[in-house]
Amino acid sequence: MDGTRDRQDLDEPIVVGDEITPRLRRAGLRPTRQRVALGQLLFGSGDRHVTAEALHAEALSAGEQVSLATVYNTLHQFKRAGLLRELAIDGARAYFDTNTSNHNHFFVEEEGELMDIHGHGIRVDGLPEPPDGMKISHIDVVVRLVKA
Amino acid sequence: MDGTRDRQDLDEPIVVGDEITPRLRRAGLRPTRQRVALGQLLFGSGDRHVTAEALHAEALSAGEQVSLATVYNTLHQFKRAGLLRELAIDGARAYFDTNTSNHNHFFVEEEGELMDIHGHGIRVDGLPEPPDGMKISHIDVVVRLVKA
DNA sequence: CTGTGTGCAAACTCTTTGCATAAGT
DNA sequence: ACTTATGCAAAGAGTTTGCACACAG
Numbered sequence: 001m002d003g004t005r006d007r008q009d010l011d012e013p014i015v016v017g018d019e020i021t022p023r024l025r026r027a028g029l030r031p032t033r034q035r036v037a038l039g040q041l042l043f044g045s046g047d048r049h050v051t052a053e054a055l056h057a058e059a060l061s062a063g064e065q066v067s068l069a070t071v072y073n074t075l076h077q078f079k080r081a082g083l084l085r086e087l088a089i090d091g092a093r094a095y096f097d098t099n100t101s102n103h104n105h106f107f108v109e110e111e112g113e114l115m116d117i118h119g120h121g122i123r124v125d126g127l128p129e130p131p132d133g134m135k136i137s138h139i140d141v142v143v144r145l146v147k148a
Numbered sequence: 149m150d151g152t153r154d155r156q157d158l159d160e161p162i163v164v165g166d167e168i169t170p171r172l173r174r175a176g177l178r179p180t181r182q183r184v185a186l187g188q189l190l191f192g193s194g195d196r197h198v199t200a201e202a203l204h205a206e207a208l209s210a211g212e213q214v215s216l217a218t219v220y221n222t223l224h225q226f227k228r229a230g231l232l233r234e235l236a237i238d239g240a241r242a243y244f245d246t247n248t249s250n251h252n253h254f255f256v257e258e259e260g261e262l263m264d265i266h267g268h269g270i271r272v273d274g275l276p277e278p279p280d281g282m283k284i285s286h287i288d289v290v291v292r293l294v295k296a
Numbered sequence: 297c298t299g300t301g302t303g304c305a306a307a308c309t310c311t312t313t314g315c316a317t318a319a320g321t
Numbered sequence: 322a323c324t325t326a327t328g329c330a331a332a333g334a335g336t337t338t339g340c341a342c343a344c345a346g
Contacts, residue, residue, distance in 0.1 A: 030320055032326060052311080067328045072311065074326095088239045088290075091335090093310065108282065121274030124289060128265055134256065134293040141272060141289050142236075145282040178345060180301060200336080215303045220336065222301095239310090241335065 020044075027081035037064040038074050042084070047099040049087075049114040050075075055096075089114060089142060104141040117143065168192075175229035185212040186222050190232070195247040197235075197262040198223075203244075237262060237290060252289040265291065 020039040021031040029035060041058055042048060050058075056071045075096050078084040087095040089107050095114055104122050106115040122141060130136055168187040169179040177183060189206055190196060198206075204219045223244050226232040235243040237255050243262055252270050254263040270289060278284055 030325065032320070034327070065328095069312080069329075070327055076312095086239075089236055091234075091236045091239060091242050094239050106278065106282075109285065115279070117276055121276060123271075123273045125271045125273070126269030127291065128269060130254065130291070130293050130296075131263070133296050134254075135296040137257065137292040137294040139289065139291050141287065143275065143278070143287050144285040145278050146285040148278075148281050148283040178300065180345070182302070213303095217304075217337080218302055 023083075027078075027083060029077055029081060034064070034066045034070050035074055035077075037062070037066065038071065039078075039083075042078070042098050047097070047116055049095050049097050049116075051093050051095055053093070087114070087140070102138065104143065106143050106145055108145045110147065171231070175226075175231060177225055177229060182212070182214045182218050183222055183225075185210070185214065186219065187226075187231075190226070190246050195245070195264055197243050197245050197264075199241050199243055201241070235262070235288070250286065252291065254291050254293055256293045258295065265289075 020036050020043065023043070024031040024035055024039060037059060038055065041055060041062065042050065052068065052071050052075055055075070056066065056068045059066045059071070075084060075086075075094075079086055079096065082100060084096045084098060085100045087097055087105065089095050089105065090109075090112060093112075097114075097116075099116060104117045106117055107113070108115075124139055124141065127136075127139075168184050168191065171191070172179040172183055172187060185207060186203065189203060189210065190198065200216065200219050200223055203223070204214065204216045207214045207219070223232060223234075223242075227234055227244065230248060232244045232246060233248045235245055235253065237243050237253065238257075238260060241260075245262075245264075247264060252265045254265055255261070256263075272287055272289065275284075275287075
């Protein structure tokens with residue numbers, strides 16, 4: 001058993017604290033108190049979307065002392081390590097998604113609320129060729145919602 | 149009839165001024181010198197994508213004296229009037245698109261360069277129902293490109 | 297004239313950075 | 322011990338705002 005299996009598609013039961021530490025190590029990140037705490041908040045309960053500010057507030061109210069700068073640093077480190085994906089949804093702030101697999105989003109403009117669209121139903125057809133010397137990195141689909 | 153030959157490729161200074169003015173009036177905006185100038189840059193030559201900074205620089209180097217604050221104000225007024233659409237592509241800055249119809253975009257991450265995908269080929273299928281009390285406002289598809 | 301638009305600079309928000317201190321291995 | 326991470330506060334980008342002056346109608 002290697003533990004380095006596909007992270008996405010196992011319906012792994014909610015992670016316990018001690019699962020974060022090896023995960024960080026595998027990613028080449030020292031499991032500091034702050035990183036473990038943020039990791040638990042992020043990966044301890046299913047897919048999540050966070051802003052730096054929101055995660056910071058959450059950490060504080062969970063009794064973890066972390067600075068906002070460290071939250072930003074950590075989010076970027078996690079992103080670099082492939083544990084998070086950053087979403088450009090709303091010019092105003094950066095969203096990070098713990099679901100790094102290909103999927104799309106609902107976004108409620110008024111509330112700034114972001115939801116995954118699960119369900120594999122979405123298909124984008126009829127894409128033209130990318131311009132010369134370019135290739136498609138990925139395709140973001142954001143379904144913007146308003147109150148009915 | 150030979151009028152089919154030229155459109156906006158003449159090198160004469162197009163006198164769009166007079167086309168912009170009524171357009172602004174119809175939108176309930178006073179045709180001030182600055183608004184007409186920016187309107188000409190934006191609508192005088194086909195579909196465009198601009199950032200506030202870029203448009204400001206362009207106006208200056210076209211000899212039009214406009215402040216950056218006015219460029220921002222004007223872009224938002226134009227947007228409110230339905231003449232522009234704002235795109236959330238890249239957290240860092242706001243892009244405005246003179247093409248307000250439904251269409252999608254290529255975005256080259258490294259350069260921050262944005263291109264329309266014309267061609268009506270793109271189709272998005274398999275969308276799930278929006279959550280309760282919500283309806284779809286619109287769908288943004290951004291095809292992100294990297295150097296091959 | 298009258299009211300709206302403009303320009304400037306200062307304010308604001310989100311994010312990043314430099315540097316001394318603290319913590320991991 | 323040696324190295325890397327953290328925290329703070331200050332700096333940075335992009336964008337917005339308040340207020341006096343300028344201009345369109």
